Amino acid sequence: MSLADDRGLALGGTRDEDEIRRARAARVERTAKWALPLVIMVLAILGWGWIVTANEIPHYILPGPDRVWDSLVTDWGILLEAAYLTGWITLVALVLAVVGGAGLAILFNQSRMLELSFYPYAVILQVTPVVSIAPLIFIYVDSKIAGMLLCAWLVAFFPVLSSTTLGLNSVDHNLRDLFRIYGANRWQRLRYLQLPSALPYFLGGLRIAGGLSLIGAVVAELVAGTGGIGTGLAFRIQEAGYRLNIARMFAALALVAAMGVFIFAALSLLSHLLLRKWHESALSREG
Amino acid sequence: MAVRHHDTLPLGQRPPLLRLSHVDKVFGGDVVALRDMTLQVNQGDFISLLGPSGCGKSTALRIISDLMHPTRGRVEWEGGQGQGDLGVVFQEPTLMPWATVAQNVWLPFRLAGKSYAEVKDDVLEVLRLVGLEKFLNAYPRELSGGMKMRVSIARAIVTNPRLILMDEPFAALDEITRHKLNNDLLQLKAKIGCTVIFVTHSVFESVFLSDRIVVMAARPGRVLTELQVDTPYPRGEAFRTSADYAAHARRASEALREAMGEPA
Structure with missing residues (x-):
């Protein structure tokens, strides 16, 4: 019993446009997954600091x-x-x-x-x-x-x-x-x-x-x-x-x-x- | 694995294995799933239960496998039923997704209290028989539908059971894989000489595989007639295109039409 039919054949080395686009999108998503929340956190901290300074909010408030x-x-x-x-x-x-x-x-x-x-x-x-x-x-x-x-x-x-x-x-x-x-x-x-x-x-x-x-x-x-x-x-x-x-x-x-x-x-x-x-x-x- | 070769004997001379006598199954007091089913299964038989939906094929299998008790009638094993006497293949491969191929095949032995080391040779042998010896440590998700079904078959035969029940095992597979698995199943049966009861909707599958076709009718589920396919094994691709095959398929189709209440 051969299993070759069950496994399918791969055409070695050929990648089409769709595949390249998908790989690129996956790479971007992998980076965005940790980078975006980090950017949001930095922006929120900067905004918080700016609000406190600009409005001269006392530190006990x-x-x-x-x-x-x-x-x-x-x-x-x-x-x-x-x-x-x-x-x-x-x-x-x-x-x-x-x-x-x-x-x-x-x-x-x-x-x-x-x-x-x-x-x-x-x-x-x-x-x-x-x-x-x-x-x-x-x-x-x-x-x-x-x-x-x-x-x-x-x-x-x-x-x-x-x-x-x-x-x-x-x-x-x-x-x-x-x-x-x-x-x-x-x-x-x-x-x-x-x-x-x-x-x-x-x-x-x-x-x-x-x-x-x-x-x-x-x-x-x-x-x-x-x-x-x-x-x-x-x-x-x-x-x-x-x-x-x-x-x-x-x-x-x-x-x-x-x-x-x-x-x-x-x-x-x-x-x-x-x-x-x-x-x-x-x-x-x-x- | 001990090999029994009663399937080389003519149909009438095979020793008996199991007998269903006047089996009825009624659900909820009034739904008759099976009426008066009597069937003698002999060693080495390949029996197909062929019929439309609702004819009680699967109910019969559940009664034989003791998952369900008959309302009336008896199921008797020649010499009594022992552990490991029965192997089952469902429509789905029904593998444990968390276990490797080898662990899945080991299951019947494991539940009988045998360690993997004790039965490793048997597990390897059946995996070799179904062509999956290289996939011992693979998980089911890594396999194709056809390969999963082979694992399921390997698990069913690993204890060298006296009877294997198959409930439309290839119905969900594509035509090409199904043909291939049909061929492989016959080769496997020739090697290990087991007895099989095979439930199917397909006339062609039943003719190709079996030497006895039990045609069943619905409402209420019952045995309508039994046909014999006397073409000797081994049967290969040549049989599929022979006049003999076409004649048997025509007879089975006519019986099935009758079972469905249509004019023959």
Whole structure:
């Protein structure tokens, strides 16, 4: 059996106008992808500086970008320590969200009765704003750290739960039949069929959960205050606000944003690495 | 891979493999998908189930593969059914996109608790048989439609099953690839001597491939008649253009027209 017919033949070295145009457009897009947002950022910072200078806006109302940069440099020690705490809470909450969300999804998938019993409560937890639950949490949970983790977890676990549940239920029906014909047991079906099928869905939920766990951590810090456990970025923002140190507020905010971008980028990279060989979302396609 | 060659025996002398006795399948209490289907499958048979949509061909396959229980009647395997006795090829290649070609073919063994090292030789052998030994580590997305279907066939035969069920496996392929895969399927069957039940809409495919054509009618799904194609194997391109082929195709077409309620 020859496969030459199946593979088609390539005319070596011939490139037509269309192909050259497509390649050029692809090159331009690759550069524009990072260059354009950078240009917009530089323009926005320049515009911001110009507005502050031209209107002589006092720094306790709106500091210029130079003052924010100064604050970032001079307060680097304080801000880094704060970022470390916020980052730590975010990361641990995300890990717990993954364990809890994916674990619950697998449990629900294995037992329809469990799913019917508990899924509505997962939805209720998700739709109730964490800001309104957080004060209650800090009344009943003694440890501030545990309270903050719980807040961040509450916001982050649902996307993992719902996406993984959807993924586990989205198995190709012919593959499911095939597994039945070959006498697969429940564990084999889960391990070799459902979990790999659910992986792209899980990773989609994880990317959302990454951003949400940061939001949860920030909200928890604002509600918890210091309490002698060290202070995170959100608390630094609040504290600097009380002192009218607006430049430090911006500097801390920039760090929170940078942390969010880093989490999103790291999770996108993870997703790409895990799916790049087989999933449509990670495959590059010719023009 | 052990080779059974009952297909070289005349049709009436082949030992039995499987028997469907008076099988009915009724959905929702009143939709009769299959009525009173009785079919004896013998070792080495290549049986095509030919008929219009809704005639119960796929329902029959699902009942044979135990994915569905008959409402009435029985399916009995000669000597009982063991693990690995059945191979299945669906209309779609139905490969796991996250697994390589070798891992896909390993699946039936893997689910039977066998490690890759234990069965590596079998996997390589079937991939050689379908001409894909160089694509062991390729992912399904890297293969053409025809190649994916070969992987699916390799997976179906890797356990050396007693029976292979094929549910319109080539229906979604282009004519050229379909012809080629038909030829290859016959060569493969000659090499491994398996028994095949093949569901198709195509008169020409059924005549080319099978030695028994079971023509089915719809509403309710039932066996209308059985035709025998006594042209000996191997059958090649010469058979496609022979008077013998045309005569069998004419008989099958007439039976199919009757199955569809049109005058012959």
